[in-house]
């Protein structure tokens with residue numbers, strides 16, 4: 246599928262979210278622009294999920310990767326103190342597994358949260374952000390009940406215990422937009438020339454067009470604590486959540 250490429254880089258994480266090490270060749274390298282690989286599993290950031298960290302191993306040394314930048318190509322940003330592999334170098338890429346795995350659980354928790362709040366309170370998501378193990382999500386919810394936070398927490402716990410499958414599929418644009426939930430969440434966000442849409446589905450709870458990385462089932466998220474609800478005025482409610490294990 247053409248959507249698995251960004252410029253010259255085959256984005257391996259889109260098809261295999263469990264991949265942590267792989268072999269690649271350096272296509273371009275510059276201390277300021279960054280490093281372009283032919284194959285990469287580094288999630289470059291987007292949709293509220295921050296970029297992966299990790300290393301490139303080559304020639305007996307390592308280059309730490311501390312971020313990414315999207316342009317005509319996908320540029321991996323090296324640590325300023327580390328050596329730079331020249332173009333043509335064969336490297337072994339390796340992700341910081343603890344960071345990525347926690348981000349996958351955190352990102353999946355936000356899908357679960359948005360699904361629960363839409364199903365039980367009819368509220369749409371207006372924004373969100375995350376770091377490993379911590380996240381916030383904003384809702385358009387003018388009049389939440391007094392026990393809103395507790396009901397959301399109970400519903401999240403029930404959905405984790407239900408161990409719903411989280412599936413990733415690629416659909417043709419027309420097929421994707423025939424799903425009512427996709428129209429609800431993504432119609433205005435997706436580029437008009439996108440032919441294939443990546444769909445992330447918590448089976449029976451929430452369906453979204455999405456480019457991020459997720460765990461395979463809701464039980465793999467683990468405990469979700471609803472830390473607090475903030476009232477930002479004019480129907481704007483912000484929920485802060487934290488993974489508890």
Ligand SMILES: [Zn+2]
Nearest residue numbers: 352445455457
């Ligand atoms: Zn997602």
